[in-house]
Amino acid sequence: MTRTAFITGSTSGIGLAVASRLAANGWAIGLHGLATPELRDEALAVVRQAGAAEAAFFGGDLRDPAAVQGLAEAVQRWRPVDVLVNNAGMQHTASVAAMPAEVWQAILAVNLSAAFFLMQALLPGMAGRGWGRVVNIASVHGLVASVNKAPYVASKFGLVGLTKVAALEYAQSGVTVNAICPGWVETALIEPQIQARAAAFGGDRDAGLKALVLDKQPSGRMSQPSDIGEAVAMLCADWAHNLTGVALPIDGGWSAQ
Ligand code: NAD
Numbered sequence: 375m376t377r378t379a380f381i382t383g384s385t386s387g388i389g390l391a392v393a394s395r396l397a398a399n400g401w402a403i404g405l406h407g408l409a410t411p412e413l414r415d416e417a418l419a420v421v422r423q424a425g426a427a428e429a430a431f432f433g434g435d436l437r438d439p440a441a442v443q444g445l446a447e448a449v450q451r452w453r454p455v456d457v458l459v460n461n462a463g464m465q466h467t468a469s470v471a472a473m474p475a476e477v478w479q480a481i482l483a484v485n486l487s488a489a490f491f492l493m494q495a496l497l498p499g500m501a502g503r504g505w506g507r508v509v510n511i512a513s514v515h516g517l518v519a520s521v522n523k524a525p526y527v528a529s530k531f532g533l534v535g536l537t538k539v540a541a542l543e544y545a546q547s548g549v550t551v552n553a554i555c556p557g558w559v560e561t562a563l564i565e566p567q568i569q570a571r572a573a574a575f576g577g578d579r580d581a582g583l584k585a586l587v588l589d590k591q592p593s594g595r596m597s598q599p600s601d602i603g604e605a606v607a608m609l610c611a612d613w614a615h616n617l618t619g620v621a622l623p624i625d626g627g628w629s630a631q
Contacts, residue, residue: 376427377610378453380404380496382436382488383462385417387561388511388599392459393417395603396610397426404449406432406462428453436462436488437480446495454503457610458496460489460533461511465563467522478525485529486536493540497549506549507610510537511602514557514625520590530555534621541619550618552609557625558587558596593626 379396383389385407397403403426405417414431421429430452434445449455464484466477489510500506515523516530534553541551558564560583572582588594605624609617623629 376401377456378402378404379457379459379610380406380432380449380455381459381461382406382492384459385409385413385431387563388556388559388602389459389461390417390420391599391603392461392509392511392606393421394424395600395607396457396459397421397424397429399607399610400425400427401457402426402428402430402453404430404432404452404455406434406445408433408435436484439483439487439491442488442491443495446492450495450499454499455496456500456503456505457507457509458492458500459509459511459606460492462488463511463513463563465523465526467567469522470524473524481525482529482532485526486532489533490536493536493551497540497544497551500549501544501547504548506544506547508537508540508549508551509606509609510534510551510553512537512553512555512621514555514590514623514628516553516555516621517623517629537621538619545618548615550609550614552618553621554602554605554609555621555623555625555629556597556602557591557623557628559599559602560596561599587626591626591628592631595626597624597626 381393384393384405403421434441512533513530515527516534519527537553571586572579575581
């Protein structure tokens with residue numbers, strides 16, 4: 375069956391990998407991001423190449439509640455959405471004492487409030503059609519904390535809680551709502567942290583990456599964005615109708631400690 379999936383923040387990293395994996399199902403894929411026209415076209419080409427039945431792009435700065443509302447309306451004018459993946463996310467590291475107020479507001483808006491408003495807009499349609507999937511890309515930081523990441527950790531704990539509430543409210547509707555909680559995934563988001571650690575090894579990126587991972591993630595390996603794509607595809611399977619309300623760690627044992 376040709377389903378329609380909409381994935382936020384999907385012109386790069388985990389979002390693009392998720393979009394590509396769902397495109398390989400032959401589904402219609404709605405991309406979203408803040409990308410330049412060139413990056414947008416590249417992402418559209420990637421999902422078409424991966425097998426998308428149809429591909430469309432939607433803009434919208436998720437820091438702006440009016441833009442989130444406009445995005446929800448534009449996507450629904452395009453097609454009825456069967457699968458919503460709330461993936462867009464921002465990160466900023468600073469202590470609680472030093473965190474700028476506008477950074478706190480922006481991270482909460484993008485990582486948590488935008489997911490809430492898109493779910494509010496799209497869940498009733500899924501329930502009305504009797505089938506749907508919401509997958510929220512949270513983080514291991516939705517399960518455990520680290521220093522210097524107050525808004526990120528707060529937003530991801532919030533996203534896990536939101537996931538569970540919606541899973542309960544839609545339990546009998548044919549719609550499941552789950553969160554994925556990755557540890558380290560090798561994307562642009564964490565490149566500054568890799569480079570900061572590499573500096574301690576004379577700029578050796580591999581050594582910096584390994585040291586960074588082993589601080590927290592017992593496997594010593596980062597995940598690849600495609601690994602998260604496979605997990606989303608699993609949650610979208612029909613057999614997973616009773617797999618709802620979970621916060622699934624993909625973290626090499628980080629949260630098991
Ligand atoms: P990324 O930077 O490649 O992707 C983030 C996406 O969010 C981008 O497409 C960006 O355009 C979009 N975005 C950011 N701010 C936005 C805004 N204001 N409006 C609209 N879109 C905006 O990074 P990624 O690593 O692929 O991250 C994807 C998700 O995975 C995030 O929610 C992140 O918190 C989560 N995550 C990443 C890791 C990791 O190690 N990379 C680990 C755990 C969770």
